[in-house]
Amino acid sequence: MYGSRKDSSDTRVKYPPSPSPSSYSTSSSTSSSSRNRVRTAARSVAGVFVACFTPPEEETPHHSRHSSSAFGGSDAFSSASDISGASDSTEGKKRHRSIYNTVRNDSPHSKEPGSVKFSMADIHKATKNFSPTLKVGQGGFGTVYKGQLPDGTLVAVKRAKKSMYDKNLGGEFQSEIQALSKVEHLNLVKCYGYLEHEDERIVVVEYVPNGTLREHLECELIRLKSSSILATQLSNTLISGFNGNVLSLDSRLDIAIDVAHAITYLHTYTDHPIIHRDIKSSNILLTEKLRAKVADFGFARLAADAESGQTHVSTQVKGTAGYLDPEYLRTYQLTEKSDVYSFGILLVELVTGRRPIEPKQELDQRITARWAMKRYADGVAISVLDPRLEKSDANGVALDKILELALQCVAAHRRNRPTMRRCAEVLWNVRKEYKQLLV
């Protein structure tokens, strides 16, 4: 079974603390005429998807990695600590301090928390010389190992592959480290330190034990079983409670709210807002209690400085096919609303269980968001609900509201998309109503 949310030790962030009903009118009390307007909008958005999407993920290198801009000072996170979920609890701080103290003691090259330089000996010890049995994943950056620090803290050790390093990893490595080291939030994967040694580039981050959201949506147990390199991951995930059960809509809503909080935190990072740029289900890691943690800041980039009058950052297009903001694709101008777009795609993925692009589906269903928006516009949203979920009244109502929000997130023009903070508020209210319908 998945871990229960009811556990009193679950420190899930409640946000906002006391929502005012009027501020949530979009989702809570949509009249039939306004719902019709939304449906009309859904029809036009569904039309836009044809032009927006790049070829199927399987056929396209899903992104290229290059250097990103370097980040400025290192003291930004305290200024955003009012955002729900910033890990400023005493317990969190104590744990954090103990980790860094331990690491500092172990490392002669130690630096600021979050950017501690490990030695190669530390890494070899933590990963048992990169033991294949501790390999937990493989991504664009390289190989990921589970490791353990001397104080017992479990870590994920991300070892860059040589080809990535040859291709200009220097900038990306710096980008990932600098972004990670400055953020601290319950729903963001913490960075413990890094290592640059000859041609090795290694990042040490918080180990999140329960697989990725994509794996959960696919209930990938059978695939994992057949994969020898993932045998360790299988045993790890079994221990942590992932046994192939379907994620309930309740849990999916919780995950969406966690992700919305994490991105809100990044975007409202007062001194140096950060655009994640690669929000997708395989970058959402889950804890035993199905709390979501957003990972992979390899593409993270500073947002434009509002005070300077700049509203966007001009950049080469990066991200993953299916999640990419069409306005960013067209203009190369990146804003926080590009993350909002990807988040809208993620919402559709959460309720349908499908990947953003499904090359094996019927033609009209290959672009999942377009298909879902069309069904929503036709008043038959329930037909896109993940078939593994019950078609109950509560699920139907929540589905409608989540799709309504997703529709706003994927608006063709970024000015029409909500902020991530607004998304969190709307989802908070959807969850509240959902729970009321369940009792």
Ligand SMILES: Nc1ncnc2c1ncn2[C@@H]1O[C@H](COP(=O)(O)OP(=O)(O)OP(=O)(O)O)[C@@H](O)[C@H]1O
């Ligand atoms: N912090 C972590 N804790 C536990 N497992 C992790 C962690 N980070 C990554 N993994 C595992 O390693 C896999 C590869 O992760 P990685 O971030 O390198 O690539 P990715 O996000 O899957 O792909 P890409 O780098 O192409 O975006 C993940 O799918 C996950 O299974």
